[in-house]
Amino acid sequence: MYSMSSEIFIVYARLSKLSVAELVYYMKNKKPVEIICKICTHKMSSLGAKLLVNSLRKLSYSQARHIHRTLPMSTKKWNIGKINHVAMATPDIEKATSLFRDVLGAKVSEKHPQPEHGVYTVFVELGDTKIELLNPLGDKSPIQNFLDKNKSGGMHHICIEVDNIEEAMKDLKSKKIRLLSDEAKIGAHGKPVVFLHPKDCNGVLVELEQQ
Known part of the structure; x- marks a missing residue:
C-alpha cells in the first residue's frame, strides 16, 4: 500500500521523536522546510531531516494518520x-x-x-x-x-x-x-x-x- 518513501519516512519520524501526524501537521500548515529540518536535526543529520521532508511530501494526510495509528508505541522509561x-x-x-x-x-x-x-x-x-x-x-x-x-x-x-x-x-x-x-x-x-x-x-x- 505504501511506497518505499513512506517506509523511509516512518524511520525518520521515529528518529526525530515526532509523530507522523505532527510532521504532517507542519507540512499541511506550510511550515518552511528549514523549520521542519531544524525541529528534526536534534536527533538526526540535516540530510536525514531533508529526506524526511521529501518523504513526507509524498504522503497524504490519511496515509500518515494510518501509519501513525499502526506504529508500535514504546513504553520504555529509561535509556x-x-x-x-x-x-x-x-x-x-x-x-x-x-x-x-x-x-x-x-x-x-x-x-x-x-x-x-x-x-x-x-x-x-x-x-x-x-x-x-x-x-x-x-x-x-x-x-x-x-x-x-x-x-x-x-x-x-x-x-x-x-x-x-x-x-x-x-x-x-x-x-x-x-x-x-x-x-x-x-x-x-x-x-x-x-x-x-x-x-x-x-x-x-x-x-x-x-x-
Missing part, C-alpha cells in the same frame, strides 16, 4: 548511556596508581575511602571515560574474594550510565536480571548505583550509574 568506567581490582593501589600516573602519564585522582562499598578508589582520567582502581577497605571488602582468586588483580566490573536508574531496576527485574541490592546505593561519584549479577550479564559484573 542506556555510555561506559562511565572500567574497574580494576589491585592488591597494591599505590603501585597501580604509579603505573598510570608516572609511567603512562595519565591524570589520576587521590585515593578515597568508600566505606559503604568496602573499597578504596582511585580514578584514572581517559578522555570521556575512566579506569577505577579498587583496593579492599576493611575485613569484609566485597573485592577481597576476587583478589584471593586473582593475586595480581584484574578487571572487576564495568560501569554503564543510565538516565533513570529506578526505572532501569524495575525493568531489569521484570526481565529476570538479578540485582545485587534491592535499592540503589550512592557510588564513588555521589550518584546512585546498582550492580547486576554477572551470571545474568555474560559473566561480567555490571554496574549501572545514574547520569
Whole structure:
C-alpha cells in the first residue's frame, strides 16, 4: 500500500521523536522546510531531516494518520548511556596508581575511602571515560574474594550510565536480571548505583550509574 518513501519516512519520524501526524501537521500548515529540518536535526543529520521532508511530501494526510495509528508505541522509561568506567581490582593501589600516573602519564585522582562499598578508589582520567582502581577497605571488602582468586588483580566490573536508574531496576527485574541490592546505593561519584549479577550479564559484573 505504501511506497518505499513512506517506509523511509516512518524511520525518520521515529528518529526525530515526532509523530507522523505532527510532521504532517507542519507540512499541511506550510511550515518552511528549514523549520521542519531544524525541529528534526536534534536527533538526526540535516540530510536525514531533508529526506524526511521529501518523504513526507509524498504522503497524504490519511496515509500518515494510518501509519501513525499502526506504529508500535514504546513504553520504555529509561535509556542506556555510555561506559562511565572500567574497574580494576589491585592488591597494591599505590603501585597501580604509579603505573598510570608516572609511567603512562595519565591524570589520576587521590585515593578515597568508600566505606559503604568496602573499597578504596582511585580514578584514572581517559578522555570521556575512566579506569577505577579498587583496593579492599576493611575485613569484609566485597573485592577481597576476587583478589584471593586473582593475586595480581584484574578487571572487576564495568560501569554503564543510565538516565533513570529506578526505572532501569524495575525493568531489569521484570526481565529476570538479578540485582545485587534491592535499592540503589550512592557510588564513588555521589550518584546512585546498582550492580547486576554477572551470571545474568555474560559473566561480567555490571554496574549501572545514574547520569
